[in-house]
Structure formats: structure tokens, C-alpha cells
Amino acid sequence: MSAALTRPLAYELAEIFEGSAKTSLDEIMPRVLATVSSRLPCDCAFILSLPKRRRLPSQQPSSDTQTPALYLPPEFASLPERVLLYTLVKQPLFGSLIRHPRQIELTPLSHYVAQEERALLRKFNLDSLLLLPLLTFGETRLLVGALDCSGGRYWHQDLVAELRHNSGLIAAALEFRRKDRAQKFSEDKYQGLFHQLPLACALVNDDNRLCLLNSVAMQTLPLENGDDLLAMVRTEEHSMLLNTLRVVREGVLTRSWCELPLKTLRGPHWLKLSFSRGPGQKLAGSGSLSLLMMAEDVSERYRLADELSFQANYDALTGLPNRLHFEQVLSRLLKTKDNSQACIAFIDLDQFQVINNISGYQAGDRLLCQIANRLKELVRKEDLVARLGGDEFGILMCNCSLDTVKQAAERICRQLFNHDFNWEGRQHNVSVSIGLACLNKQDIDIYNVVGQADAACHVVKDRGRNDWHLYCDTDPQIHRRYTEMLASVDIVSALSEDRFELYFQPIAPLHDYDGGLHLEILLRMQRPDGSLLSPGIFLPAAERYNLAPRVDLWVVEHLLQWGTAHPTLWRELSMVSVNLSATSLGDPQFMDWLEMRLLAEPELVDKLCFEITETAALSQLQQATRLIELLRPLGCKLALDDFGSGFSSFAYLKCLDVDFVKIDGQFVQNLCANRADQAIVSAICQLGLDMEFETIAEFVESESIGHQLRSLGVDYAQGYGIAAPARLATLVSGLSAPWLPLRQSQYVSGEI
Known part of the structure; x- marks a missing residue:
């Protein structure tokens, strides 16, 4: 130039x-x-x-x-x-x-x-x-x-x-x-837009000082032009903020951000700070090339996150920690190397549903809040009281002796029993059942100790409520309850993994032989290791934990599938008996499914006979009547199992139109030597003649019992003296023969 x-x-x-x-x-x-x-x-x-x-x-x-x-x-x-x-x-x-x-x-x-x-x-x-x-x-x-x-x-x-x-x-x-x-026009336009942005924006120079703030930043940020950016966050947050600035200045990223809490109460409490490199132009008053900072108020999101965290870990009604929080604390405690004594208490309100039914759910909620406050008053400050769900509470007690735990349980039972609860002029009794269990630091599964406390609580329920019980491995009641809880878990796994299998046991006629085999379908459950779990364990567990409808559905479905796959065998059979639980009778969804499933198999249903226990019929009389109304038009039959075990057997029998009555085994096992058993069996047989139902004797262990049953007029016999249960898959013939010379091997070997 x-x-x-x-x-x-x-x-x-x-x-x-x-x-x-x-x-x-x-x-x-x-x-x-x-x-x-x-x-x-x-x-x-x-x-x-x-x-x-x-x-x-x-x-x-x-x-x-x-x-x-x-x-x-x-x-x-x-x-x-x-x-x-x-x-x-x-x-x-x-x-x-x-x-x-x-x-x-x-x-x-x-x-x-x-x-x-x-x-x-x-x-x-x-x-x-x-x-x-x-x-x-x-x-x-x-x-x-x-x-x-x-x-x-x-x-x-x-x-x-x-x-x-x-x-x-x-x-x-x-x-x-x-x-x-x-x-200059671009700079003026940029600065105009910069000041009109709805977000807080500023420029940060090489010394981390703010050199230009727009109007929103001046109103919301606790800083002014020339202030150090690090001054608005706590010292422990400086490293994160400096690292965010560094990766942008060194060109590792063109834009980076971090979310930090402010150390001042002025303006928002949490900010999302985003930093980016500009295109290279300098704004008026910015000095050297600066980073553009945008600050977004994220306090509400953190407030909601805290609220969600509270909702996730605390019960909204009582304000107590919930089951999730209780289990997390318990899990951390099991992982510690501290050898001090720790126990948990599982608390269940007695007859709580009665209060809900009589006074309404608002009364129940009020009582739960009162119980929550009383429990916090009756334990030490360092003990954790939680609401585990419904009317169930839990207490975690650390660094305590066994005597201290027992005293706390006794104190809670006594004080809550004296708790006055009035709702709209109505007085309600309050009591609790408490199960106690000590933590074993060698056990990493928290559900074992929770299950132990729950089992101890159920023992209290069985013996009359308003008391406490300490879990002990050698206690037979505890062992049975705990075994049932474990079995309920196995049942869910067996259903999902299809580890159930159908068995059968013949029911032999004692008088007339029609040639067809009359059998009862039984169920066996395999453990993951292939061993069989006793029906006396998993069937009560299915009843107690409301799994029986799912089990009964599996049985009926697979039996019908087997009958469809073996039409010749099915036609040879005289009758196929299937057990239904009381829980299934009271489940409308199961009953609706059963009706639709039987209607879909018209060629199979006329051989079916559904057995319900006497206790199920008595507790679900209306549902049992509905079952009869469902089965009659389809040609199915109904049997009343375990007859004579209840106090009102004869009184309730007149309400049910059954085809078979199965005499409870307690009257059959000693039949030959006990005249009282003979009189009861004889009376049942006479009742059968008068009311037109047939009788089946259970637990027949010998031919002599068979002869005695025949002389008393019993129609059928079932027990190990006739044949032990066998896998349904091994059945090769549906024909029957006189029982006394008949042995089980003939049912599974194909000799018939």
C-alpha cells in the first residue's frame, strides 16, 4: 500500500x-x-x-x-x-x-x-x-x-x-x-440479539471473569461485570467448572456444560452452565477472545428430582421410609464388617381390614398415621421405622441386645393394644402381631431375614395375634411357615419354567366294574436340581400366597392338552378327577376362564370330575354352588373331598348337589380295628344312598381295609394299597380290572 x-x-x-x-x-x-x-x-x-x-x-x-x-x-x-x-x-x-x-x-x-x-x-x-x-x-x-x-x-x-x-x-x-x-452492523445486531436472549448469557475471558452480561444475566446471576466466575459456586465445585472451561478452550470440544449448585441464595439454586467457542469475532467491550456462557436455571428439575427421590424412598401417607429404603439400608448393613447385634421386627396390624370395611379407608389411613407416630415414640431414636406396605411396618434395630429387642416388641404390643382409636363415634380395637429375626452378617440375601421375620409374624397370627415371636431355626412352626414362603417363590419359578408334572392315582371300584379306569390327577413340582418338592409343602403355600388359581389353571390346561393328544386313552377312561382349591373358586377370572376352556373341549369334558375340599365348599359355598351350575350343563361331575373333617359336614351337604363324597382318610386308616370309624363310614354310605351320591374312601393301605369298605357299602377306594401315584406320561391303557388282585405295575407296563 x-x-x-x-x-x-x-x-x-x-x-x-x-x-x-x-x-x-x-x-x-x-x-x-x-x-x-x-x-x-x-x-x-x-x-x-x-x-x-x-x-x-x-x-x-x-x-x-x-x-x-x-x-x-x-x-x-x-x-x-x-x-x-x-x-x-x-x-x-x-x-x-x-x-x-x-x-x-x-x-x-x-x-x-x-x-x-x-x-x-x-x-x-x-x-x-x-x-x-x-x-x-x-x-x-x-x-x-x-x-x-x-x-x-x-x-x-x-x-x-x-x-x-x-x-x-x-x-x-x-x-x-x-x-x-x-x-459493525453485524456486531451491533449480535449485541442486540445477545441482550434480548431469554437465557442468562455472558462472556468469560481468559481469567475466568465475566466481561459482558445480558439483561437476564444481570437480573438472575449473583455476579456483575468483572466478577470471577468461580466466586458463585462452592470451592468443591471449582474443579468441575475449570475442567468444563478447559476442554472448550483447548478445542477438545466445541461446547461443554456442567450443572452446579450456587453457594448463594440469590437467584436460582442450581444452574446449567454451557460454554462454547465463538466464531472468532470480538464483541465491543469483551477484550480478548472470550467463551460464550449460557446459564439455564435447572433448580425446578432438581427440586422435582428431590421430590421424586423422596417419593421413591418414603411413604407419602405416613412420611416413614418405605420398603425400598428399608431394604437398601438393610442391604448396606449386611455388607458391613461390624459384628454388633442387629435385629428386624416385622409388624402387622391385626384385623385392619375390618376398620376399612366398617369405617372406611379414611379411617384406615388415619389409624396408619397414628400407628406410625406411636412406633417412632416406642423405639430408640437411632432405630429405623418403615412402612413396608398396606398395614405392615418394619423396624431395624442396630447395636442392641436380644433382650432389648424383646422388650421393645413387648412394649409395642402392650402400648398399641391400649391405643384408643375412635372414628365418628365408633371405637375400634387395635393390636399388632410382631415377628422378630436377628441378622446374620454371613448372609448376603436380605430377603432371608425379612422372610424369617414374616414367618415369625405368621406364627403369632396363627396362635391368636397381639403378641410377638422370635424366629428360631429349630421351631417347627417357624420352619413350616418359612418353608411355605420359600415354596411360594419356587412355585412362581416352576410356573414360568414349566417345572410341574401331572401324576395320576387310580380310584378302584369295589362293586361294579365298568371296564374304564377312574383316576385322580395329582401334581408334582420339580426343583431346579431335579428333585421333587412334596405337595404337602407347595400346595398349602399356593393357597396361602394366592397362587392356587395359577396352579389350577396350569393343571386343567395341561390335562386337556394331554387328553387331546391321546384321544384313544381318553375314551377308554371312565372318569378323570381334578382338584380345585378354595382360592380358585373365589377367583372370578379363573372361573370365567374355566367355563370358556371347558366349552372349547366338548369331546373331553364329559369324563371330568372336579373335586373341592369340604373346607373349601364351606368357606366358598356360593362359589361352589356356581361351580355346580357351571358343570352340570357340560356333563361334568363334582366330588366333595375330605368329607367328615369339619364340624358341619352333614349340615352343609344338603346345600350341595354333589356326585361323589370322598371320606376323609382319618376314618379309613384304622377302619378294621375302630368301631367308631366303622359307624361313621357306614352312616356316610347310608347318607349316600338316601341323597344319591357315591362314596370314595381315601388312604386305603391294604386289601383288608378294602374288604371292610366293601362290606360297609363304600363304592370306590383309593390309596397306596391299590396303587401309588405315577406319572401321567407313563399311562398306556385306560381300562380297569378288579382291584384286589390288581397291582400298579399293570397300569404302567401295558399288560392290560
Whole structure:
């Protein structure tokens, strides 16, 4: 640039542009052209500033359609001169020059214009025109020319070179000026948008100080311009904030963020701070290149997270820790190496459902809150009291002796029994059953100790409630309860893994032989190791833990599938008995499923006989009646199992229209030696004759018992003296034979 400013005209032009940074082009350009015209041997220098060409890539270049800006010296800036030059611009030569840049010299000028323009030329004595090729500098496009009035001027090459040189200076100055204006406009626009952003924004310089805050940041952030960014967070959070800034400054990431709590109560308590690198421009007042910081208030999200955490770990009704929190604390305690004594108490409110049924659920909720408060009062401050669900509570007691635990359980039972609960003038009795279990730090499964406490609580329930019991491995009651709980888990696994299997046991006729085999379907469950779990364990567990409908569904479904797969065997059979539990009778969904499933198998159902126990019939009399109404139209039969075990057997029998009555085994095992058993069996047989049902004796262990049953009038016999249960898959014939000489091997070997 210094070499270009060797001539006085160039210096003068530079001074004009440098001293007029804030002056408009309409004021600057006439001075520039007047200086050029006075220094060069021409009467008028002019400039046409052409707009930036805009066209689609597929279009061919064409002359600009937008109006160019015309700059003239002051003495040539009147309307006629402008009209003249615009007229010249419209000539084909100018369009050709724009498309194909070249130098044009027109002398005499009048030869190149229309007749109506010649008078205008003569008025101003314009005779010669010099037009330089189109000059492009960045986005600046100029046509520079000169006019002469002396007549017939020959444009000297020195003049052309000088004009071309200074035209380049003018174009460069205009382009620099345009870029400077565009950048300033961009900065002003950016700053305007920056201050209007709805988020808190600021610039962070290399010293981690805020150098520019928008209006939202000034209102919400506890900092001002020039403050250290680290000052608004706690010391322990500095490393995270500095690492977030570092990865952006070093170019590891173009944007990074962190969420930090503020150490001041002014404004939000939690902020999400995002940092990004700018495109390289500097904002006014920002100093060195800074990082852009955006601060978003995330306090509400953290508040909701805390609320969700509370809801996840605490009971909304009582405010006590819930089962999840209780189990988490218990799990952490089991993982510690502390050998101090720790125990848990499983507390269940007695007859709580009675309060809900009589006084409503609002009364029940009020009582639960009162019990929660009383429990916290009756234990040590360091003990954890939790609501495990429904009307069940748990207490975790650490660093305590066994005597302390027993005293606490006794105190809770006594105090809650004396707790007065009135609801709308109605007095309710309150008592609890408590199961205690000590933690074994060698056991990593928390559910073992919870299950032990639950089993101890059930023992209290069985013996009358309002008491406590400590789990002990050698206690037979505890062992049975705990075994049932473990069995309930095994039942769920066996159902999902299909580890049940159907067995059968023949029911032998004692008088008339119809040729078909009458059998009862039994169920066996395999453990994962392949061993069998006794039905005396898993069936009571299924009843207690409401799994019986799922088990009964499995049995009926697989029996019907077996009958469909073995149609010949099924037709040979005389009758197939299937047991239904009392829980299944009381389950509407199961009963609806059973009806639809039996309707779908019309060729099988007439051989089915459903057995329900006497206790089930007594407790679910209405459901048992509905079962009879369901089975009769389908041709199925109904048997009453374990008859005689209840106190009201004969009274309830008249309410049920059954086809078979199975005499309870306690009257059969000692039948030959016990005359009382003989009298009871004889009475049942006579009742069968009068009420038209047939009798089946259970637990028949010998042929002598069989002969005695036959003499008393019993119709059928079942027991190990006839045949032990066998896998249904081994049954090869559905035909029957007289029992006394018959042995089980003939049912499974194919001899019949």
C-alpha cells in the first residue's frame, strides 16, 4: 500500500477516506471525484457503483437490472448531467463492457448517442468519453470514467494509467469501508440479539471473569461485570467448572456444560452452565477472545428430582421410609464388617381390614398415621421405622441386645393394644402381631431375614395375634411357615419354567366294574436340581400366597392338552378327577376362564370330575354352588373331598348337589380295628344312598381295609394299597380290572 501512495493524488484520496469514516458515500464521493478531476487533465471524472450481481447458478450472465449509484463532482451533479450519463449507461456498449470488460474511448461522443441526446451534449460541450473496464474488488463493482469538453481530446495513456491506479485505490477504500460497516452492523445486531436472549448469557475471558452480561444475566446471576466466575459456586465445585472451561478452550470440544449448585441464595439454586467457542469475532467491550456462557436455571428439575427421590424412598401417607429404603439400608448393613447385634421386627396390624370395611379407608389411613407416630415414640431414636406396605411396618434395630429387642416388641404390643382409636363415634380395637429375626452378617440375601421375620409374624397370627415371636431355626412352626414362603417363590419359578408334572392315582371300584379306569390327577413340582418338592409343602403355600388359581389353571390346561393328544386313552377312561382349591373358586377370572376352556373341549369334558375340599365348599359355598351350575350343563361331575373333617359336614351337604363324597382318610386308616370309624363310614354310605351320591374312601393301605369298605357299602377306594401315584406320561391303557388282585405295575407296563 505504501508504494501505491507515492503520488500526491493518492495521498489526498487516502486522507479523504480516513477522515470520513462516519460520513456517507453521497458526501464523500463528490469530494473524491472533484479531487480526481482537478488533478487529472479531464473536465469530469465519474463513478458508477454497480449492485452485486444476483443470479441462479443455471442462469447465464446478464446486465444488472438494479439501478446503479452515480457519483459526480459537485459542478456536474445537476439533474441533466445525471440524465445524460444514465442515458449513456443504457447504450449497448456499456452492457457489452460489463459482460466483456474492456476500455472504451468515444470521440466524438455525439456519433454514439441518439438524436435527442445530442442537444444535451452540445449544452454541456461534452465531446469525449473515457470508460475503464469494470473494476471488481470483493463485493465492490465500479465503472470509472471521464468526460472532456475541449473537443476531440485524445485520451493520453498516462492519464488512463493514473485514472486506473486511483480507481483501484477508490475501489479498495470503498470495499474496506463496506466491510467495516458490515462488521459493525453485524456486531451491533449480535449485541442486540445477545441482550434480548431469554437465557442468562455472558462472556468469560481468559481469567475466568465475566466481561459482558445480558439483561437476564444481570437480573438472575449473583455476579456483575468483572466478577470471577468461580466466586458463585462452592470451592468443591471449582474443579468441575475449570475442567468444563478447559476442554472448550483447548478445542477438545466445541461446547461443554456442567450443572452446579450456587453457594448463594440469590437467584436460582442450581444452574446449567454451557460454554462454547465463538466464531472468532470480538464483541465491543469483551477484550480478548472470550467463551460464550449460557446459564439455564435447572433448580425446578432438581427440586422435582428431590421430590421424586423422596417419593421413591418414603411413604407419602405416613412420611416413614418405605420398603425400598428399608431394604437398601438393610442391604448396606449386611455388607458391613461390624459384628454388633442387629435385629428386624416385622409388624402387622391385626384385623385392619375390618376398620376399612366398617369405617372406611379414611379411617384406615388415619389409624396408619397414628400407628406410625406411636412406633417412632416406642423405639430408640437411632432405630429405623418403615412402612413396608398396606398395614405392615418394619423396624431395624442396630447395636442392641436380644433382650432389648424383646422388650421393645413387648412394649409395642402392650402400648398399641391400649391405643384408643375412635372414628365418628365408633371405637375400634387395635393390636399388632410382631415377628422378630436377628441378622446374620454371613448372609448376603436380605430377603432371608425379612422372610424369617414374616414367618415369625405368621406364627403369632396363627396362635391368636397381639403378641410377638422370635424366629428360631429349630421351631417347627417357624420352619413350616418359612418353608411355605420359600415354596411360594419356587412355585412362581416352576410356573414360568414349566417345572410341574401331572401324576395320576387310580380310584378302584369295589362293586361294579365298568371296564374304564377312574383316576385322580395329582401334581408334582420339580426343583431346579431335579428333585421333587412334596405337595404337602407347595400346595398349602399356593393357597396361602394366592397362587392356587395359577396352579389350577396350569393343571386343567395341561390335562386337556394331554387328553387331546391321546384321544384313544381318553375314551377308554371312565372318569378323570381334578382338584380345585378354595382360592380358585373365589377367583372370578379363573372361573370365567374355566367355563370358556371347558366349552372349547366338548369331546373331553364329559369324563371330568372336579373335586373341592369340604373346607373349601364351606368357606366358598356360593362359589361352589356356581361351580355346580357351571358343570352340570357340560356333563361334568363334582366330588366333595375330605368329607367328615369339619364340624358341619352333614349340615352343609344338603346345600350341595354333589356326585361323589370322598371320606376323609382319618376314618379309613384304622377302619378294621375302630368301631367308631366303622359307624361313621357306614352312616356316610347310608347318607349316600338316601341323597344319591357315591362314596370314595381315601388312604386305603391294604386289601383288608378294602374288604371292610366293601362290606360297609363304600363304592370306590383309593390309596397306596391299590396303587401309588405315577406319572401321567407313563399311562398306556385306560381300562380297569378288579382291584384286589390288581397291582400298579399293570397300569404302567401295558399288560392290560
